Amino acid sequence: MKRRKHIVQEIINLTPETFILRLDRQDFQFEPGQYVVIRIPDIKKGREYSIFSATTDDYLDFLIREIPAGEFSRYLRHLTPGAELDVDGPKGYFILNEKTKQGHPTILIATGTGISPFYSYMKSYPNLNYRVIHGVRYANEAYGREDFNPEKYILCTSRSKEGNYFGRITKYLEENPVDPDTICYLCGNSEMIEEVTTVLEKYGLLPENIRTEVFF
Ligand SMILES: Cc1cc2nc3c(=O)[nH]c(=O)nc-3n(C[C@H](O)[C@H](O)[C@H](O)COP(=O)(O)OP(=O)(O)OC[C@H]3O[C@@H](n4cnc5c(N)ncnc54)[C@H](O)[C@@H]3O)c2cc1C
Known part of the structure; x- marks a missing residue:
C-alpha cells in the first residue's frame, strides 16, 4: 500500500448534493470494492472513499455526497482540474x-453513495449473477442506474414514487423473501446495515454470507 499524489481531472456534478471526483489513475491497482483515504496535501486530514470506477477504466472515480456541514466533502467538490490530492x-x-x-x-x-463499490463490481465483472437493491430518497439519487441491467435492479425510493418500490429497503426485503443460499453485500449507513442484517438472518442466511461495509 502506498501514498501517492493524484491529479484532479474533473468534478462531475450529478445532483445538487452528489458529484464524481475523477482523478488520474497512473498505475494504481485495486480490487473492486476497495477504498482509499484521500488527503489534502500538507494537512493531515483525510477521509475514506470507495472506488466507483472499474478496474478497466484509465481514471479513478469516487462518488461523493457533499455533506452541508462536513468540511472534507465540501472541499473536494470545489476543487478544479489540476489540483493535487494525496491518495493512500x-x-x-x-x-x-x-x-x-x-x-x-x-x-x-446499498443506500445512497453506498452503491459505489457495487457499480465497480458490476463494471469490472460483467457476468455476475447479481441483483441490486438501491435505497434512496428520490429517483435522481439512483447513481449509475442506467448502467445496471434493469431486470436485475430495484430502486427503493422513500420520499417519492418514481422508483420500482416506494419505501425503505428493509420493508422491501420484509415483503420479498431472500433465498437462504444467497450471498449478500451491504453498503451504506449503519442503521440500514443493522436492520437488513436482522431481516436476512431471519431468512436463514449464514453470517459469513452477509458481508458489510459501513460508510457512517
Ligand atoms: C470505508 C468507507 C468508505 C466510504 N466511501 C464513501 C463514498 O464512496 N462516498 C461518500 O460520499 N462517502 C464515503 N464515505 C464517507 C466519507 O469518508 C466521509 O465521512 C464523508 O465524505 C463526510 O465527510 P465530511 O468531512 O464532509 O463530513 P463529516 O463532518 O465527517 O461528516 C458529517 C456527517 O455526515 C454523514 N455522512 C458521512 N458520509 C455520508 C454519505 N456518504 N452520505 C450521507 N451522509 C454521510 C454522517 O452522519 C457524518 O457523521 C466512506 C466512509 C468509509 C468509512
Whole structure:
C-alpha cells in the first residue's frame, strides 16, 4: 500500500448534493470494492472513499455526497482540474468472494453513495449473477442506474414514487423473501446495515454470507 499524489481531472456534478471526483489513475491497482483515504496535501486530514470506477477504466472515480456541514466533502467538490490530492491505498476487504465471481446468486444492497463499490463490481465483472437493491430518497439519487441491467435492479425510493418500490429497503426485503443460499453485500449507513442484517438472518442466511461495509 502506498501514498501517492493524484491529479484532479474533473468534478462531475450529478445532483445538487452528489458529484464524481475523477482523478488520474497512473498505475494504481485495486480490487473492486476497495477504498482509499484521500488527503489534502500538507494537512493531515483525510477521509475514506470507495472506488466507483472499474478496474478497466484509465481514471479513478469516487462518488461523493457533499455533506452541508462536513468540511472534507465540501472541499473536494470545489476543487478544479489540476489540483493535487494525496491518495493512500487501496484498502479494505469488501471485495467479491470466489463463489460470487463464479456466478453464485448474489444480492447487492446499498443506500445512497453506498452503491459505489457495487457499480465497480458490476463494471469490472460483467457476468455476475447479481441483483441490486438501491435505497434512496428520490429517483435522481439512483447513481449509475442506467448502467445496471434493469431486470436485475430495484430502486427503493422513500420520499417519492418514481422508483420500482416506494419505501425503505428493509420493508422491501420484509415483503420479498431472500433465498437462504444467497450471498449478500451491504453498503451504506449503519442503521440500514443493522436492520437488513436482522431481516436476512431471519431468512436463514449464514453470517459469513452477509458481508458489510459501513460508510457512517
Ligand atoms: C470505508 C468507507 C468508505 C466510504 N466511501 C464513501 C463514498 O464512496 N462516498 C461518500 O460520499 N462517502 C464515503 N464515505 C464517507 C466519507 O469518508 C466521509 O465521512 C464523508 O465524505 C463526510 O465527510 P465530511 O468531512 O464532509 O463530513 P463529516 O463532518 O465527517 O461528516 C458529517 C456527517 O455526515 C454523514 N455522512 C458521512 N458520509 C455520508 C454519505 N456518504 N452520505 C450521507 N451522509 C454521510 C454522517 O452522519 C457524518 O457523521 C466512506 C466512509 C468509509 C468509512
